[in-house]
Amino acid sequence: MRPAIVLAVAMLALAVSVPFVSQTAMLIALFGFIFSITAIGYNIAYGYGGMISLGHAAFFGAGAYTVGLMNRHLGMGELAVLLPLSMAAAVLVALPIAPIAARLSGLQLATALLAYSMLYYSLVLKLGPITGGSDGISIGGLAVLGYEFPDRQALGLFIYFASLALTVLALFLVKRFLGTVGGRLVLAARDNPLRLEFLGYVPARAKMAAFLISAAMCGLSGALYASALQFVNADLLYWTMSGEILFMVIFGGVGTLLGPILGAFVLSGLRFYIATTPDVGIYWQLALGVIIAATIYSAPRGLIHSIYRAATLIRGSKGGGHG
Amino acid sequence: MAEAVIRVEGLSKRFGGITALNNVTLDMRRGEVAFIVGPNGSGKTTLVNVISRYVREDAGDVIFEGRSLKRVNHVRAAQMGILRSFQHPQLFHGLTALENVALSLALRNGTPRAARIDSLRDKAQEALETFQMGHLADKRPPEMSHGERKILDIVMAFVGRPRLLMLDEPTSGVSTADKWGIMDIVIRNAKKEGITLLVIEHDLDLVFEYAENVIVMFQGSVVYWGPPRNMANSERVREVLGI
Amino acid sequence: MYEILFFSLVLGSCYALMTAGFNLLLGVARIINLAYGAYMALVAYLYSGFSESMPVPIAAMLAMAISVALGTFGWIILRFIRRDEVLMIVVSLAIALLIEGALIWGYGPYQRVVPALVSGSLGWVSAQWLLAILVSVAVLAGYYIIIGRTVIGKKMVAIAENADLALMMGINPAKVYLFTTFLASLFASLASLMISPFLTVSPQVAWLYLTIVLSVSIVGGLGSVGGSLIAAFLISFAERFSAYYLDPSVEPFVPLLLIILVLLFRPQGILGRGATRWA
Ligand SMILES: Nc1ncnc2c1ncn2[C@@H]1O[C@H](COP(=O)(O)OP(=O)(O)OP(=O)(O)O)[C@@H](O)[C@H]1O
Numbered sequence A: 001m002r003p004a005i006v007l008a009v010a011m012l013a014l015a016v017s018v019p020f021v022s023q024t025a026m027l028i029a030l031f032g033f034i035f036s037i038t039a040i041g042y043n044i045a046y047g048y049g050g051m052i053s054l055g056h057a058a059f060f061g062a063g064a065y066t067v068g069l070m071n072r073h074l075g076m077g078e079l080a081v082l083l084p085l086s087m088a089a090a091v092l093v094a095l096p097i098a099p100i101a102a103r104l105s106g107l108q109l110a111t112a113l114l115a116y117s118m119l120y121y122s123l124v125l126k127l128g129p130i131t132g133g134s135d136g137i138s139i140g141g142l143a144v145l146g147y148e149f150p151d152r153q154a155l156g157l158f159i160y161f162a163s164l165a166l167t168v169l170a171l172f173l174v175k176r177f178l179g180t181v182g183g184r185l186v187l188a189a190r191d192n193p194l195r196l197e198f199l200g201y202v203p204a205r206a207k208m209a210a211f212l213i214s215a216a217m218c219g220l221s222g223a224l225y226a227s228a229l230q231f232v233n234a235d236l237l238y239w240t241m242s243g244e245i246l247f248m249v250i251f252g253g254v255g256t257l258l259g260p261i262l263g264a265f266v267l268s269g270l271r272f273y274i275a276t277t278p279d280v281g282i283y284w285q286l287a288l289g290v291i292i293a294a295t296i297y298s299a300p301r302g303l304i305h306s307i308y309r310a311a312t313l314i315r316g317s318k319g320g321g322h323g
Numbered sequence B: 001m002a003e004a005v006i007r008v009e010g011l012s013k014r015f016g017g018i019t020a021l022n023n024v025t026l027d028m029r030r031g032e033v034a035f036i037v038g039p040n041g042s043g044k045t046t047l048v049n050v051i052s053r054y055v056r057e058d059a060g061d062v063i064f065e066g067r068s069l070k071r072v073n074h075v076r077a078a079q080m081g082i083l084r085s086f087q088h089p090q091l092f093h094g095l096t097a098l099e100n101v102a103l104s105l106a107l108r109n110g111t112p113r114a115a116r117i118d119s120l121r122d123k124a125q126e127a128l129e130t131f132q133m134g135h136l137a138d139k140r141p142p143e144m145s146h147g148e149r150k151i152l153d154i155v156m157a158f159v160g161r162p163r164l165l166m167l168d169e170p171t172s173g174v175s176t177a178d179k180w181g182i183m184d185i186v187i188r189n190a191k192k193e194g195i196t197l198l199v200i201e202h203d204l205d206l207v208f209e210y211a212e213n214v215i216v217m218f219q220g221s222v223v224y225w226g227p228p229r230n231m232a233n234s235e236r237v238r239e240v241l242g243i
Numbered sequence C: 001m002y003e004i005l006f007f008s009l010v011l012g013s014c015y016a017l018m019t020a021g022f023n024l025l026l027g028v029a030r031i032i033n034l035a036y037g038a039y040m041a042l043v044a045y046l047y048s049g050f051s052e053s054m055p056v057p058i059a060a061m062l063a064m065a066i067s068v069a070l071g072t073f074g075w076i077i078l079r080f081i082r083r084d085e086v087l088m089i090v091v092s093l094a095i096a097l098l099i100e101g102a103l104i105w106g107y108g109p110y111q112r113v114v115p116a117l118v119s120g121s122l123g124w125v126s127a128q129w130l131l132a133i134l135v136s137v138a139v140l141a142g143y144y145i146i147i148g149r150t151v152i153g154k155k156m157v158a159i160a161e162n163a164d165l166a167l168m169m170g171i172n173p174a175k176v177y178l179f180t181t182f183l184a185s186l187f188a189s190l191a192s193l194m195i196s197p198f199l200t201v202s203p204q205v206a207w208l209y210l211t212i213v214l215s216v217s218i219v220g221g222l223g224s225v226g227g228s229l230i231a232a233f234l235i236s237f238a239e240r241f242s243a244y245y246l247d248p249s250v251e252p253f254v255p256l257l258l259i260i261l262v263l264l265f266r267p268q269g270i271l272g273r274g275a276t277r278w279a
């Protein structure tokens, strides 16, 4: 365990110093941490709860639009209110579909959630006067505990550290949760729901809880994303967003603690490259498709497993791979 | 006669053209150890499925501790204390043996969901030791042998303080040498805790040794129900079981 | 009123045709193909691209030939990972992204007009409408004849019903699977040629097609071609009539509402098979 602690402290020190080293590195890491929260959340539903979702964009978008709509219509910019509110909003959006998600599996589940999230996509486009339609909403006047950010720089710095702290917190909480009876129930519901029923427990309950927790985390990260960009639009609700979230988790390692973070960083690095390099934006999907296919082919259990394997080989002894 | 823990009356069940249960009537008193025997496809598992409420009867009734289970589903039945194991072991393959058992303990003891699973470690370990599985505590089901998985499945049902415990072929796929050991542990502990036990078993030697009552099934019907010593007197039973 | 009724029929038959292909893959070959919509978009683009430099019928045939060949041999890839449902979902999604990306690369991210295969009209009934109905009905009728009368069709049914048993009976699955992917590609391509002229097509039309296919097959029962026939008309009528009598903006929510109702009250779909046995 000691090398792991040393490594963790080193990573943390690196993360804290990034903003003071390079602006570019900070931007990549900023979205890396925001999406880490998304991916950790998604992993709870998919990796631990066994619910493959193609609809988590709806929860991410719910968080983002909470910030956008409150800002646009009520002039609300207080993040200390907006961030918790966005989690509540995501849970609210997830609530009607959660009982269904908890009972389906495979293609039916993926499809139901895909359709459900596209509902919100269409809704946002249809309700243009309220939601800004396809133009989206610009966000201004963000503040935290009454302190209004003087410029983008300050805001970015705050969101960066907030996301870093929340990622660490999320990791810690997920690890704790997995150690509880409730956490083990989620894993058990994934592995063998019928057996749980024969022990007198309704597995859909654990799955629903996992699903709602997962939605809340996606909502939170959506709000952070909107705040960092000071902008939201309907693309956040499109199914490709759900696809990207799924890919982050698969790329990093499904059902592992650190895999989602790894996947989130790789994907946000790619996104940054695409966004800042002229004329490549339209190839994003092509690139994404190739990357996914290559990952599944070469590292079907995710990058984190390959890293663990390599570490194990180097140390020549045991190395953990289970979350 | 003391009140029956479980009584089934005129149970019938058909699957398409197959009669899986045909007018089955039985009962068991508290603490009784009964065995079901019969050739493949004679309806043994179906009977257990109906009692555990996983399969709905076409006709008849199941009465558990004086209550009809007509409107009870398998989840509720488990909550009432009807627990079972499975012909093919049903386990949580992502959890260790210890955690499999601990989860069963937690569910049946009403442990708070926020409690750490480790808080049940000692009790789960103790249960595993009882079944001589202590050394497998940290193994996951995919790393265990078929026989070990079967025992783990039984332990999970056992620790749930069953008021009626049904084991579906607990010794199938286990070596002849180990069979006796397992059955001995099961019966001893059931007796110690006064558990009413219904076991499906193919090995007649085990049945003759441990059964207080035997239910012989053939094509969905009960052809014999009574103490093992009178069993071999019946021509029908000898014919069905080939003895 | 009659116009709506008729157009619902037209759309319904297109929905039925496209979903039939998807369900064939699912029911017979156990292939989950979320790239199905992207594939249909590809067909529309090929056709619309060719039609700029050659007569419409030739463009249509060329597009069909290319796409059916691609599909027949392409979807077999997904068979190799069929043991894992989730992996199939992910891989086919990646293929969808690849196709969508390739379309943007080749044709640009713009909207395109897809020319009608036939022009002219009979009163308020346009010739493309009639063609769409005729083709869909003819193809689906042909499908049922194949299933009922031909050896390969009977093998398909046998495999769909119980693959293990079919293998034991000595059916060579490879040929059947290839024939299945061929039929599915044919259905998808034809459906795309029929329905795309009614829409403005952009690379994103892929998700529209996919949503339709998924809604219809969930409502009808995953893997059930018969169920998808019923569901296709149910959805197209519900869509058109709610758009007309309530508000056009409710249209996209109709399939969703149906999906949720079905999942709540009959999760296996109208004609889907029930749960498998256990314990
Ligand atoms: N869910 C089901 N659907 C259809 N048929 C079933 C179902 N369950 C059992 N059957 C049939 O009912 C009959 C009795 O089956 P059951 O499993 O109860 O037999 P069994 O006595 O447990 O046999 P074995 O010794 O092989 O376990 C068999 O013919 C079986 O095929």
Ligand SMILES: [Mg+2]
Residues within 6 Å of the ligand: B044, B045, B046, B087, B168
């Ligand atoms: Mg049996």
